[in-house]
Amino acid sequence: MRRNRRRLLRPVLLLFVLLVAGIVVFYSEIRQPEAPIDRFEDRALNKAPRSSPIAVRPDPAAPSPLPTMSISLKLMEVPNPELAGQFLRMWRVSGQNICGALRQAGIEMSEWKAASMRNRSYECYFQRIYERDEVRPISSTFVKVRGNEMGDVVEIRAKLIGPTTDAEGRLAPAVLRIFEIIVTQACWRDFEDTLASIQNLRNIEYERFGSYLSFTREAGSGNNFNFVLGLKATSASQVRTKTFFSTERWLTTTNPRLMDSLSTSLEANCAQ
Known part of the structure; x- marks a missing residue:
């Protein structure tokens, strides 16, 4: 009996030991379920053969990449006088050149010179009397460009007495040509619309952004007209723009390209 019990x-x-060992292994697997899986996946990836890199072919329909752009570190440059002419009312041509342009058109303007020996104002003028009575002209045309000794234009005036008209x-057209040249030389594009009123001898008083143009019938006279074109830098926008484009408020530069832009003559062609 004892031998049977020992057997x-x-x-x-043995079964008890195996059972306990199984329980211990089971609980350890529950606490760390991911570690074996991660190790298994790492081994599988390491054993897998590495594929050769696939060459990506460019899509012919796809747009080409944008070209590289180099941006200057200096984003703001000193004012350019030619750009100033687009925002700031200024004469971009000298009085001498306006007189020359009128002469080239067949209008016998005088030379640009001092008005008198003791006067620093300069001028050129044209006057033609077509008909007159014993006291005064009945039909005449008078034009004067007035400025200073530096050549800067101050004002342009004209007076028509009994102008010739068509049916x-x-x-x-010969008289209208005078006003066309003046407005074109001023390079103020928005003033070109006034030529239609001048051609039809209608009163017009045009003032915009620091400049003015006036063509009006003389009071008390049936057929006399006065024309004035000049600068009037009194508006706030004009003052602010003039201050911005003033080179005195900007640091000097040694860049030759910028220096050339500042020294550009004001005789630039406004048609460009």
């Missing part, structure tokens, strides 16, 4: 005890103890009452 049965050994298998029972529809429009100003003669």
